[in-house]
Amino acid sequence: MNETVGLAIIGAGPAGMSAAIAAREHGADVLVLDEQATPGGQIYRNVETVTAERPETVRVLGGDYTAGAALVRAFRGCGAEYSPRTTVWEVSTVARREDARAPLELGVLRDGVAEIVRAHCVIVASGAQERAVPVPGATLPGVMSAGGAQSLLKGSGLVPDVPVVIAGSGPLVYLVAWQLVRAGTPVRAVLLTMPPGWKGRAGGTLPEALAMPGALFKGVGWRRALAAGGVEVMQACDLAIEGRDRVESVRFRHHGRERSMEASLVLLHEGVIPNAHLTLAARLDHVWDARQHAFRPAMDEWGRTSEPGVLAAGDGARILGAEAAVETGRIAALEAAYRLGRIHVHQRDALAKPHRASLARHRRFREFLDLTFEPAPTTRRPADPAVMVCRCEEVTVAEIERVVVHGCPGPNQAKAFTRCGMGPCQGRMCATVVSEMFAERRHTGVGAVGHYRIRPPVKPVTVGELAGLVGTGVAPVDRPSTPIRPEHVQA
Numbered sequence: 001m002n003e004t005v006g007l008a009i010i011g012a013g014p015a016g017m018s019a020a021i022a023a024r025e026h027g028a029d030v031l032v033l034d035e036q037a038t039p040g041g042q043i044y045r046n047v048e049t050v051t052a053e054r055p056e057t058v059r060v061l062g063g064d065y066t067a068g069a070a071l072v073r074a075f076r077g078c079g080a081e082y083s084p085r086t087t088v089w090e091v092s093t094v095a096r097r098e099d100a101r102a103p104l105e106l107g108v109l110r111d112g113v114a115e116i117v118r119a120h121c122v123i124v125a126s127g128a129q130e131r132a133v134p135v136p137g138a139t140l141p142g143v144m145s146a147g148g149a150q151s152l153l154k155g156s157g158l159v160p161d162v163p164v165v166i167a168g169s170g171p172l173v174y175l176v177a178w179q180l181v182r183a184g185t186p187v188r189a190v191l192l193t194m195p196p197g198w199k200g201r202a203g204g205t206l207p208e209a210l211a212m213p214g215a216l217f218k219g220v221g222w223r224r225a226l227a228a229g230g231v232e233v234m235q236a237c238d239l240a241i242e243g244r245d246r247v248e249s250v251r252f253r254h255h256g257r258e259r260s261m262e263a264s265l266v267l268l269h270e271g272v273i274p275n276a277h278l279t280l281a282a283r284l285d286h287v288w289d290a291r292q293h294a295f296r297p298a299m300d301e302w303g304r305t306s307e308p309g310v311l312a313a314g315d316g317a318r319i320l321g322a323e324a325a326v327e328t329g330r331i332a333a334l335e336a337a338y339r340l341g342r343i344h345v346h347q348r349d350a351l352a353k354p355h356r357a358s359l360a361r362h363r364r365f366r367e368f369l370d371l372t373f374e375p376a377p378t379t380r381r382p383a384d385p386a387v388m389v390c391r392c393e394e395v396t397v398a399e400i401e402r403v404v405v406h407g408c409p410g411p412n413q414a415k416a417f418t419r420c421g422m423g424p425c426q427g428r429m430c431a432t433v434v435s436e437m438f439a440e441r442r443h444t445g446v447g448a449v450g451h452y453r454i455r456p457p458v459k460p461v462t463v464g465e466l467a468g469l470v471g472t473g474v475a476p477v478d479r480p481s482t483p484i485r486p487e488h489v490q491a
């Protein structure tokens, strides 16, 4: 992987795979890097093995999942070089900033070996991550994310056989509940945490959402299937998970009355946000998306970020769903092919047209979803002082409040005083919560508060792995160790 490639794509989900296919159609040399063992991304995780060997899981996951097999097949056959089990820990634009013709550099880790890969153009298609759900008791054993439970089902065919309560908001709540019911899991209830009045919020966007009736009625079908399966679906607020050593029950308010429900496993989900650590660490411009309550890279209609040559596509660029990720992947690939001199500008523009039209429909539908499933303010900005905001460093709401009161201007300074965001997840789970808390307490916008400053490596890399770095182009310098002596002693 040490030669300079035309186009490097980070992520083999719907966006990355379709970008690779499109770029190959125009003759670009393409390298696709993904930390998973097989292509598919989040939605089509492990789809090749599941469709070939696990008919029971196919039945449980449904047609939307198996549809991914065709895309994976096309990707496998497109001629792109595919590097699975490969983690990208940095996208460096330093050389490019000094010389506009210099390649971009990616720090990658494969089979325990750190390497530098160079590319003239990079598409970051790193997908989404689940939003953190900081509610009381969320760190008890027996609590996990709904997406995590779904990953176990896709990856290993594992399904819970204990009473489950699923709580949160977003289409994935219904989908995972529906899948688990089909798998025979005793789902006790689905607790919807959207704020009161959520049903009417998206009314104005309904006519446009109806332009995609398939997607709309899919949700209605899940809801009906849950009712038919005897799963209680109800509105809930003030959620708290309780238990001595592990989850025993969920307490919540339903129509003003306090209720408690026994559960052995609680699955939480409050929608997804862009997994933007690579673009944040590359110091590209980012914006706060007030509708989606998340930071995302600033981009133009081609996916071009603030650094020429680095494009963003798929849910990592903005949450629009898997089908839209295919379109943004293709559009970014057309821009990459143009930049690499493979197509003319008028070809690029003409070829992008149908993808833009489709993307516009997805955007309108997403507006409907964003309004319907907007996470409650109390979920995004927890008030209970005991709630853990940063799980890695065990920093509570009270500790964040304290540094705000003491004049800490923002999340980066809060890091220094509390260590929030400095654990192994590097702030992935707490960043938006901390930024939103600061913005609320300081009566300002989240964009003005900003995000933690993210530094490479964005994924854990050991010193040993870095020491053997391959591909820097610089031979190790043979020099004596730096002399360290007291100030007054002359060399």
Ligand SMILES: Cc1cc2nc3c(=O)[nH]c(=O)nc-3n(C[C@H](O)[C@H](O)[C@H](O)COP(=O)(O)OP(=O)(O)OC[C@H]3O[C@@H](n4cnc5c(N)ncnc54)[C@H](O)[C@@H]3O)c2cc1C
Pocket: 010, 011, 012, 013, 014, 015, 016, 033, 034, 035, 036, 040, 041, 042, 043, 044, 086, 087, 088, 089, 125, 126, 127, 128, 129, 130, 147, 148, 150, 151, 172, 175, 272, 275, 278, 313, 314, 315, 316, 320, 321, 322, 323, 325, 459
């Ligand atoms: C846990 C989870 C489950 C989901 N399940 C569904 C579902 O069942 N149905 C649905 O419609 N939507 C689902 N979604 C939403 C869904 O992810 C997307 O809409 C869709 O997969 C987006 O496609 P994408 O190509 O942008 O990203 P993804 O499909 O997420 O692909 C991104 C890829 O990038 C790779 N990657 C990320 N960072 C790095 C790195 N630093 N180095 C190397 N590789 C990297 C990942 O391994 C991944 O394969 C889920 C989201 C999450 C977070």
